[in-house]
Structure formats: C-alpha cells, structure tokens
Amino acid sequence: MSASNLVAEAVWKDVELTRSVTDDQLSILHFLFGKNFERATRIVDKRGVKRISGEPSGRSIFQVMGESQRKEEYLCFAENFCGCYSFFYDIVNKGEQLCCKHQLAARLAASLGACVEVKVSDEELALLLSKL
Numbered sequence: 043m044s045a046s047n048l049v050a051e052a053v054w055k056d057v058e059l060t061r062s063v064t065d066d067q068l069s070i071l072h073f074l075f076g077k078n079f080e081r082a083t084r085i086v087d088k089r090g091v092k093r094i095s096g097e098p099s100g101r102s103i104f105q106v107m108g109e110s111q112r113k114e115e116y117l118c119f120a121e122n123f124c125g126c127y128s129f130f131y132d133i134v135n136k137g138e139q140l141c142c143k144h145q146l147a148a149r150l151a152a153s154l155g156a157c158v159e160v161k162v163s164d165e166e167l168a169l170l171l172s173k174l
C-alpha cells in the first residue's frame with residue numbers, strides 16, 4: 043500500500059469514529075483526492091450512495107449514482123473496485139489515481155453513516171454481483 047493510501051486510511055478511520063469531518067481532515071482528503079473529492083461530496087450530499095446488504099450473510103456492495111443527470115448508477119466496492127469507466131481507465135490502466143469518485147463517495151458516506159441502506163436477499167445480491 044502506498045503512503046498516500048495509508049494516510050487516507052488513517053483519516054477515514056478517524057471520520058468513522060467521530061461520524062464527522064473536521065477542517066483538517068477535509069484539507070487532507072482534498073490534497074489526496076483533489077477534484078474527485080469535491081465530486082464525491084456532491085454525490086453524498088444528494089444521498090447518492092446506497093449500501094445494498096444481503097441477508098442473512100450481511101455481505102454488502104455500494105451502488106453509487108453518477109454525477110450527471112442521466113440515471114447512471116455504478117456498483118462499487120469502496121476499497122478496490124468500481125464498475126465505471128474512470129476506474130478502468132485512470133486507475134487500473136494508468137495508475138494515476140488512488141480511486142474514482144464513486145469509491146470515494148461510498149467511503150465518505152459509509153464513514154459518516156450517510157448511506158441509504160437497502161436490504162436484499164443473498165440470492166438477489168448474488169444476482170447483482172454476477173452482472174459485474
């Protein structure tokens with residue numbers, strides 16, 4: 043894991059503990075993620091992050107809306123995967139960013155307790171995952 047990733051992890055852990063973001067933490071997240079962080083906060087403000095949990099396993103995945111008016115939504119794991127184009131192009135291929143705005147939005151919403159919680163059966167969750 044890179045140094046910036048470790049810093050980001052430490053900040054997220056603090057945010058999770060306090061369920062709020064201080065100005066200092068904001069500056070750090072901004073420094074690490076730049077414009078993507080602004081985009082992520084806009085998504086969270088619009089309640090654009092759903093956490094879909096399978097029952098009874100409790101396994102979950104995030105469904106994050108896109109920024110544009112189109113009704114796009116991306117399935118994503120905050121730590122390591124997003125179904126969007128930017129994830130494959132900027133992160134996997136070019137290695138230029140730590141993560142995409144949807145992953146950031148998922149992480150931010152989860153840390154702040156701002157996800158829309160959706161419960162489904164494990165079968166439905168499996169079906170959703172099979173489309174990734």
Ligand SMILES: [Zn+2]
Pocket residue numbers: 116118124125126127128129142143144145
């Ligand atoms: Zn994405």
